[in-house]
Amino acid sequence: MSTKLHEMSLCMSLTDSGDALLWGFKDGRDVSGDHFRKLLFTWHEPSLYGTLLETQQAGELVVTILPAEQVLAFFAKPNFMDIVSWEMGTESSKTMLLLAPLLYEAAQKGSYIPSYEDFRNGQLVWTWDRNADTLADIDSRMLENIDDLGETGLRAAFSAAVVEAHYADATAMADLRRDYPALFAMNRKANTADDSPAAFTENEWLSTMGWRPDLAPFRPALQLLEPDELEEDWRLRLVLQDKHDSTLLTPIRLHVDGTASGQWASEWTPHVVERAPGWVTRLLEALPRMADDGELLAHPMSDDSAWTFLTKDSRILLEDGWNVMLPAWWEAAAKRKPRLSAKVAAEAGSGAGGGGKSESLFGMNSLVNFDWRIAIGDSELSESEFNSLLTRNERLVRFRGQWVYLDPAFLEQIRRLMDSIDPAEGLSLQDIFQLHLLSELERDKVKSSSWDGDHLDEVDTEEEARLQLEVELNGHLLKLVRQLGQPSDLELIPVPQGLRAELRGYQHQGFTWLTYLRKFGLGACLADDMGLGKTVQFITYLLHHKPVSEQPALLICPTSVLGNWQKELARFAPELNVMLHYGKGRLGGAALDDALQGVDIVLTSYTTALMDQETLQPYMWSSLCLDEAQNIKNAQNKQSAAIRSLNAVHRIALTGTPIENRLSELWSIYDFLNPGYLGNQRGFQVRFANPIEKHQDTERTAQLQQLVKPFMLRRKKKDPAIQLDLPDKLEMKVYINLTAEQGAMYEQTVKDLMERMKKLEGMERKGAILGALTQLKQLCDHPMLLTKEAELAEDMAASEESRAELVLRSAKLERLVAMVDELRDEGDSCLIFTQYVGMGRMLASVLSAQRGEPVFYLNGSTPKQERDRMIERFQAADGEGPSIFVLSLKAGGVGLNLTAANHVFHFDRWWNPAVENQATDRAYRMGQTRNVQVHKFISLGTLEERIDEMLESKMSLSDNVISSSEGWITELSNDELQDLFTLRKSW
DSSP states (O other): OOOOOEEEEEEEEEOTTSOEEEEEEETTEEOOHHHHHHHHTTTOGGGTTTTTOEEEEETTEEEEEEOHHHHHHHHHSOOOOTTEEEEEOSHHHHHHHHHHHHHHHHHHHTOEEEOHHHHHTTOOOEEEOTTSGGGTTHHHHHHHHHHHHOHHHHHHHHHHHHHHHHSSSHHHHHHHHHHOGGGGSOOTTTTOOTTSOOSSOHHHHHHHHTSSOOOOSEEEEEEEEOOOSSOOSBEEEEEEEESSOTTOEEEEEEETTSOEEEOOOGGGHHHHHHHHHHHHHHHHHHOGGGEETTEESOSOBOHHHHHHIIIIIHHHHHHTTOEEEOOTTHHHHHHOOEEEEEEEOTTTTTTSOOOTTOOOSOOTTOEEOEEEEEEETTEEEOHHHHHHHHHHOOSEEEETTEEEEOOHHHHHHHHHHHHHSOTTTOEEHHHHHHHHHHHHHTTTTOOOOOOSSSGGGSOOOOGGGOOOEEEEOOHHHHHHHHHHHOGGGSOOOOOOTTOOSOOOHHHHHHHHHHHHHHHTTOOEEEOOOTTSOHHHHHHHHHHHHGGGOSSOEEEEEOGGGHHHHHHHHHHHOTTSOEEEOOSTTOOOHHHHHHHTTTOOEEEEEHHHHHHTHHHHTTOEESOEEEETGGGGOOTTSHHHHHHHTSEESSEEEEOSOSOSSOHHHHHHHHHHHSTTTTOOHHHHIIIIIHHHHHHOOHHHHHHHHHHHGGGEEOOOTTSHHHHTTSOSEEEEEEEEOOOHHHHHHHHHHHHHHHHHHTTOOHHHHHHHHHHHHHHHHHHHHOGGGTTTOGGGHHHHHHSHHHHHHHHHTOHHHHHHHHHHHHHHHTTOOEEEEESOHHHHHHHHHHHHHHHTSOOEEEOTTSOHHHHHHHHHHHTOTTSOSOSEEEEEHHHHSSSOOOTTOOEEEESSOOSOHHHHHHHHTTTSSTTOOSOEEEEEEEETTSHHHHHHHHHHTTOOGGGTSSOSSSHHHHTSOHHHHHHHHSOOOOO
């Protein structure tokens, strides 16, 4: 027998939200809040033994708040301390102890139903099911005690207990929404006055929800009858449809006093009598005009009323839970809207085909002649027949034996469109492309556009209100569209003789495709994967058009690849005259006019193009090409606007990543290529970007793909046709200009060295040369290596703003970040080799922060255990390990198997190519299943370029011109050193 050390009174009150306010008394005095919680909730684990419960000052009392979802559970099985004797100090607490076990068991076992009253007020609240066995005797107790607790609060606590037991997680709630969707379609008259009449009895509503079976032998339905030989008017009637034989319909008459009359089976009478008042209430709410002379649905309907019922009222009634029976032809008639089509004239496009080197014969704004065609269903109308339909001003008409409904607003759209476009003036080729491509995508539905005279710029959000305009192409334009959709079927154009390269098959196709689009004045986006040779395809295109281009081409690219383009043009097409428009000495005005004479291509940067917008605008460039075209992805910034303002016969975008983050980036590129083709930016956002990005709309995705496809050529390395055409290992040099900071520091370092060379001899001279050599090579990587700031790189990389500043100080780093972004977006992996520990750390920090993914870094000080772990994770068969591996050339260049990578970067150059090849072979070795791309970074005009030229000129190691070490440089004369080290400005 236990001894009670404390005797206390427990008091309780329920709030309307179901929370319990608790307090206690001992010896006539209230127990302090903290002490009370400790005593009452010692064994209550859900509240972490009371520590999670809040207290609140209520007058002179401090009450403890027990949340609604815990109230029934706590009082159903109170687990009080043995040393405390609790007396129920209020009627509320006594009643709760009485009812909580019953209600909690009901909540746990599923003896609950949704509350109809709360549903009508727009809320989902659960209440106990009075018909459940476990609650058979609860009503009598509640009648006596409910006022003590407050019914509102008790129901809220019960509802919270149901949610806690059955719908606490998102999956359960999603299942409820799926199984009982009508439960979440809250009554459209939510929040109405409390005294508004209920449209259903509770049982009827629960049956409609699907919560309980409907025991009535019939289902009520509203049936619309069309005019026939016996009846000239439309009629709406209430029928009872036999559940056992759905073909049996019993019409009945409803009276506004809530009664019904008619002939039905006698056993149906109790159900009719019970439900008729609810039917009347619901119909009066939905169709108040249908009541007359004390009876509902008694009078005939006009054509306008029938049309309103078909298009609007029937939907309202369906949402309200009614069965609605419409004429069998209605669904087909609803789709049988008048169709407007433009039949293109037979001769349009006949001069745009063929080969040769002819310049643009077309353009997206070229006008094409056409004739109007109007059709309903399978029948074509003459213009006089169509005008006759317009003048009748009827919504439902019989036309050639078929019912057709004619929306006056819809017909007005057709009239406005026909008035806005004169067939004598024609449609633009842009309009024709849009209409044909989309109607071809879904011919049966013809999802062409929201055409309202402003083409695709204005978007109509009401799908059914869209005017369906089709286009009928002639043979010439049909051939053009088909060829655009199948680039591989184009007849290959001969490769220009001046090209110093052998094109792979897919590159020859790409050059042919670019030239083909030029004939029609259509912008082209060449979006091949990195490493597939977009550069050489464009250079071939330039050579092909050189003989007929009166104006030079203009190429705009990031500053970091200007030098690369100069090198590649000189390598592949030495006959092209190249002009660099960049830097302090660039020309303008008459001087630029003179300089452009005989020039085939002008190279400039995105930044320069913005600064020199007015200088470049007056020219009609033979072609305008954007390399790394994702640089204009933000259509709103000044740089993008400046570039779109430039004039060109043909526009080309080169990019491996046409979309990096958002569809608006694709719009920006296409608005440069073919202005207006995808509509304005707001319209594109509403029509495509929002539905696709927010709702994964598959139909809009297919539409956008159909529009984009003809003007984008995208090949990936994993494509079967490409893999057969690629070597196992593809080496390429990436030429990069120094930044202004790098250039200034490089020149100062060389100047200081040459001053010292006049004074030093012997070992001191050799040491000074080797020291300067290291400084120059580090400067080519990043100036921070020389300024001893490298240790700050990790902190700077963490901040997006400071990281951008860090990257922009090195052209090499800027280019590497861009290339790694592109290859990682394609799912590829890479190795990055550097000679310098500081550079390796900087690379790892910057790339990890930039990509938001782990980056491994291995150097000579990495412990063996850590080294083995990194290699194992990088090589993981599941592909879940890191995909970027930075390695020091000496520590990571030999003895490792890293075939998970298919890209190898040499961030800085080594004297002996064998050392670099050994490092490359970490990825290019047995076990490698993909093509390996090797990228060798070379800073233009620097020592790195001189060494590369020596290696290319095949000065063999046996001639002792270059050896595997750097010692040979220390033996050079001062003049030879000056020639080797001095920064060349030619690039």
